[in-house]
Amino acid sequence: MEKLNWIAVDWGTSHLRVWLMDDQSKVLQHLASDRGMSSLKPEEYEATLIEMVGDALPDQGSIPVICCGMAGSRQGWAEAPYGKAPCTPPSIDAATRVSTKVSRISVFILPGIKQLPAADVMRGEETQIAGFLAENSDFDGVICLPGTHCKWVHISAGEVVSFRTFMTGELFALICGSSVLRHSVDDEGWDAEAFDAAVSDAISRPAAIAGNLFSIRAESLLSGLSAAAARSRISGLLIGIELAAARPYWLGQDVVIVGESGIASAYEVGLIQQGAMARRVTAENMTLNGLRAAHAKMVEIAQ
Template identity: 40%
Template sequence: MRTDSDALPQTLAWIAVDWGSSNLRAWGLDKQHQVIANASSDKGMLSLTPDEYEAELLRLVGDWLPANSQIAVMVCGMAGARQGWLEAAYLPVPISLDQLSHGAVMPRLVGGQLRVHLLPGLSQTHSAAQHFDVMRGEETQLAGLAAEAPDFSGRVCLPGTHSKWASIESGAVTQFTTYLTGELYQLLATQSVLKHSIGSDALSEPACRDAFIASVSEISAAPETFSSRLFGLRAQDLLDSRLPMGKTRASVLSARLSGLAIGLELAGACQSLSTDETVTLIGNPALCHRYHLALNALGFQTHHVEGDTAVLAGLRLAHQALTNNAERAL
């Protein structure tokens, strides 16, 4: 979607960009940091070579740009990966979330209409335990949370293909862990023996919601049974006469698979949490609602922050930090 206006080039102050593996989203902002335009593309990192990024960005936002001035562009996500536009090296944790701009890099551009900064990701290394972890893109959503509440402390979950759990103390990331939950679910549902039994689940259906919640509770209580319970889904499809037939049957089994995958994640991520702690969920409403149901089933309360709101707030924070540094350098 795009919002166009004849007055846009006169009111545009800077551009915020979230450049992922599969998609690109851009927002034009005015001097008050309010969104006045937005656009999206399916040209993510996986479909671009480094010398194609500038042209794709200009194709998307070119008609926003004023004729005789340079516009700052703040970019988070996979454009700053090693295989992206230009690598913005990972910053190690612990780190204050208002310092992400310190690791920003500027790609060399052919034209003079844009001044682009690529934000870094975060890394964590516990070499003695052979535990290594990285995030790229999610740190900016966490920075958005810190921008709204600089002294925030607590546990944050960012559900997704690779779910992230981060510990925040007074606006700084102290540690984080990635769970391959979304990708694991997709692989099991489409490339394992379970593909013969799994459909698409809708948690708005009571039978699917009940199956999801029950599976979360079951696997959280006994995570060591995960592999056997997976095969049990196939056996249940073959043997359980109580299950409804047709698409509903496949949907219920899909909900059970989702519950097992997310429940296994929570068994690890919530191990050190007390039930009086609130987990902050950042991401799209549908997926965060699924995690809300799962966490509630285990006795935890949640608070939701919409993903786009968080990433825009994080990009604003980084842009303001770079602007302030530039002004102090004058």
């Protein structure tokens, strides 16, 4: 392996992604684990990271480790205080330095962003935003970050102006996994026509969401609605009511969706159906670019 210069870390709720980087910020090795924040106690973070990267660490000196995501949450490795919107995506100069037992690493956790009034928070997404802006410095529009909690972020003049979070992904998981509709769906299959119709219906009649959801169960019992169609309609109804509520963010805006496939593709389809200008970028690339930008800032400060 070429010489390790620094380590980039994306520590999510359910995942851990690590990139070993050289002095040109090129990836030497990519490592992944399911040891996310939800499975760790604060005192377990350092040992988890060392277990993954220890063999690559030099015997002498200390390697910078730049982390984003839930490692900086109140339940994480060490709480990294939020920056306050409107603001540029926080970088290394606002990071929290973590005390470690192992001297071969120097750990920095990037902060998230908070918003008051209209209380809202993000952790991890701000690094993806920084990564996008590193390549698109003149962007003026909206970044949509789908996931368990989807975020709509208004960007202008390189700043996060405002943002809004929707629990759509979590609601989808709860409905499909714990409600009566769990008997009508499975984990595979997709019906694009059913999804499109559900998005359109939900945007037109968002107040009918509860009734429209139960009709899925009734149709599966009485009319043989397929599991793929049921799952697609649930997704379409939930994304549809989110799009209805988030209309002030995307209507007439240049919208960038951070994500490669799956849920990001569903958001793209829903937005295009409504006449919005939407395009996708790769989430992992944006995260890594944001961490690279933080490291570049670290080098600049050191000089």
